[in-house]
């Protein structure tokens with residue numbers, strides 16, 4: 001497989017992506033981690049830092065960063081898949097606020113490790129600007145700020161912008177206002193995950209690539225190359241989880257797709273802005289996200305690709321010409337300065353993991369030694385770091401502020417069997433896709449989408 005072709009990001013790392021040696025045969029460890037995306041690698045990183053005597057093995061089916069971690073939008077944000085009001089309803093206001101504050105700290109923590117380990121990943125802590133381009137979107141921006149205050153966030157955590165303030169950050173067409181939060185960094189996602197893999201290996205962790213795990217059991221994982229026995233087994237397989245025996249309905253893989261332009265000339269950037277490399281999006285229903293890359297491109301992504309029957313994940317699903325065309329069109333609408341033929345150089349996609357109740361979770365079942373983290377939907381770049389630190393505490397039996405957070409030990413219900421799952425997820429995705437069109441036509445909030453919002457992670 002040519003791993004470079006999986007994303008613009010993997011094609012622009014400064015290394016050859018030759019797989020590390022596979023598991024050579026049966027072995028013993030203290031902790032074995034399945035999956036070398038951010039979740040698996042952060043877990044190994046913090047465990048190895050906290051206790052250098054631990055024998056840690058990481059097994060990866062392909063190469064580190066093969067999954068969403070090597071393909072995403074590069075928002076290292078403080079977004080958590082369950083919105084603050086829903087967290088407050090479920091766990092109480094104090095726990096919800098603690099969770100959000102932990103996410104804020106997480107952005108700074110990733111920045112700290114990136115600097116400490118010399119991971120050159122185009123890190124820029126420039127915040128996020130969310131644009132409002134219609135009255136309805138402006139209403140949503142105002143509601144978001146009011147909600148943040150009501151739940152105890154500081155005024156600086158989410159600031160309401162007027163038209164001039166929003167355009168000063170990102171001069172998209174027809175901007176009426178928006179919001180700004182400082183809690184996000186733009187990052188080259190593949191450089192981050194590959195740099196993290198190198199950091200973990202430097203700490204003495206044994207990382208075996210091209211070593212697919214075929215079954216996870218208490219005390220052992222099985223691969224075609226041999227068995228790893230360990231007291232603790234960490235499942236860090238996110239959207240690929242349904243392929244593991246016993247996990248078909250644990251998370252649903254939903255695809256997100258991206259395009260990237262050629263480097264844009266300075267005069268184009270003078271018109272667009274994003275001078276602080278703020279990540280950007282707007283208050284539409286169907287999620288879109290963008291960043292100005294360190295080498296002056298626009299990287300832009302969104303949902304809209306279908307869910308595939310039986311929670312199947314396949315390289316063929318990474319490319320959906322209809323969605324790529326829609327992303328290109330949306331970029332052109334946002335930034336007419338790009339011209340009628342937005343110059344796209346690369347288009348790709350990947351699967352992210354969605355739990356039935358849209359709740360990310362992390363945990364360790366002490367009696368079996370089985371640990372897990374995931375269900376981040378589109379917010380795993382930051383959240384996986386918090387997961388890794390939390391798992392390191394749980395595995396070592398340390399009681400901390402992190403292990404008291406409300407997502408720890410949460411068990412999401414399983415997804416419905418097929419064909420119900422396929423029907424429900426695709427119906428939800430279609431409602432969200434059409435909601436923006438309804439709002440554009442009527443100038444009023446789309447009722448069905450508003451009703452479905454909590455279910456779809458807004």
Ligand SMILES: Cc1cc2nc3c(=O)[nH]c(=O)nc-3n(C[C@H](O)[C@H](O)[C@H](O)COP(=O)(O)OP(=O)(O)OC[C@H]3O[C@@H](n4cnc5c(N)ncnc54)[C@H](O)[C@@H]3O)c2cc1C
Nearest residue numbers: 035037038039061067068069072073075213378379380381
């Ligand atoms: C296009 C796209 C854009 C996104 N944009 C953003 C964004 O801007 N910000 C954000 O926060 N999040 C974003 N996300 C989500 C984010 O990328 C993920 O939540 C995050 O990368 C998940 O990390 P992970 O390590 O849990 O999973 P992954 O990175 O998917 O890693 C799982 C790893 O496990 C391996 N694996 C699976 N099964 C096995 C097995 N049986 N044996 C061995 N290895 C196995 C896989 O090969 C893979 O390498 C985006 C996702 C996509 C697809």
